[in-house]
Amino acid sequence: MHSPLPSLLASQITADSPCVGHCTTVLGDDxxxxxxxxxxxxxxxxxxxxxxxxxVNRRIALLQRKQSVL
Numbered sequence: 591m592h593s594p595l596p597s598l599l600a601s602q603i604t605a606d607s608p609c610v611g612h613c614t615t616v617l618g619d620d621x622x623x624x625x626x627x628x629x630x631x632x633x634x635x636x637x638x639x640x641x642x643x644x645x646v647n648r649r650i651a652l653l654q655r656k657q658s659v660l
Contacts (some may be wrong), residue, residue, distance in 0.1 A: 598625055600651050605643035605644045605646075605647055606639055606647075607625075607635055607643075608625040608626065608627060608642050608646070608647060609624075609625050609627075609632075609635075610624050612624040613632075615629070620660075625650070626647060626650045626653055626654070627650065
């Protein structure tokens with residue numbers, strides 16, 4: 591018998607916050623040096639829908655890949 595549980599769980603998975611609990615921003619920084627989110631992204635995270643959160647996470651992942659190449 592096929593269980594609907596896996597598809598149910600997949601629909602409930604939410605985008606995780608990239609916050610690592612070490613906020614490091616200095617006056618004038620555009621992004622947190624720890625999680626790489628902008629001030630607006632940090633302040634709006636709880637208000638963002640899943641699509642917006644995933645877009646932030648994709649932008650951060652792309653930035654991390656670019657930085658690792660340098």
